[in-house]
Amino acid sequence: MNQTRRLSELEGAILSEVEHCGQTTAFQVRRAFADSFSLEWKGSAGAVYPAVRRLAQDGLLDASAAQGGRATRRLSITDAGRQALTAWACDAARATSSGVDPFRLRAGIWSLLPASERQALFRELDARIAGNIEEMEAHLGRMNTVERPRVALAIALQQSRRDLLADWADRDAVAPRLSETPAR
Amino acid sequence: MNQTRRLSELEGAILSEVEHCGQTTAFQVRRAFADSFSLEWKGSAGAVYPAVRRLAQDGLLDASAAQGGRATRRLSITDAGRQALTAWACDAARATSSGVDPFRLRAGIWSLLPASERQALFRELDARIAGNIEEMEAHLGRMNTVERPRVALAIALQQSRRDLLADWADRDAVAPRLSETPAR
């Protein structure tokens, strides 16, 4: 019962999900993560089950014992859990940090690619992003209150990536330093 | 010498840094990460040194032995390393994934907060973001070719967060469900 432990991002996401659903199982949380457009996690069993156990041990989740033959545990959030979730959600320092963005991280390298390769890459990136945005927009209407703002932000992110790609595509090539063809 | 191993994000970032500097040490890479505005890593020794060793073992980095009394290893990228870096940078599937964004993850919860708390939070978030943008813009001129586009994207991200906050602040409050004061 470590009262003042800081929740990890995954733990916060799990608490969010349980809070929103009122009553769920670890399995359904996993599936929600796997189906999500805005979450990076695969909902891997090896991450979710231990995290749920930690949260239950700390009294943030209530994991009621199985009632039938099936080994299902119904999860619900406790008052302490709601408080921890609020504290986690209101952690302004963490909320405003820029996170790990695979696009941003790679963007620094792209100017070093030969122009033709860079242009081809930019076209592929743009096509993928466009498809991703379309997919997200198509599902926006059917999303719940928790997922919708996340996806709205994910769309905004992807849109700003597209804008930047378009911007860069217009500019002249910088002297390329990486000439090998990627071994994909 | 696992030829076709996929690089982790940290390994890619390390290769980028070494490629850009031409000649560095693991220590300087660590410091570059710690000083970076766009990178989330602390440049922790326990991550960087093992990663450098892996990259050297795979023949992607050349770690020349110490020359003086000081135990410094000069790092430089090999041809195989340049190829691996290119492949990593051109991995379109990973580059276009939305990543883990602490702001986006929490945004789903904020609509459940009581209006007064949410407004206070939004003010704090906005102030922090504004400060962060200012800081990044102040340093933009002095940044190198690799860091600058990253920071440009980080600024775009922070700006879109601000826009969204302003947008949401204008709207009516949704029925709040979380009422406890966060235990900060």
Place this chain on the structure above:
DNA sequence: TTACTCATGTAACAAGTTACATGATTTA
């Protein structure tokens, strides 16, 4: 000579991944 910075590294731990094991229930 004291303290700071440069520089490398390890140990203990945290928390994620994949792949597998297990078994109940539902559906074709």
Place this chain on the structure above:
DNA sequence: TAAATCATGTAACTTGTTACATGAGTAA
């Protein structure tokens, strides 16, 4: 009854974190 799905979990592994140990050079 065979297969799919629901459901929980563990084991081995990867890769990050903090905190510490160690020692060389440099500046007050």
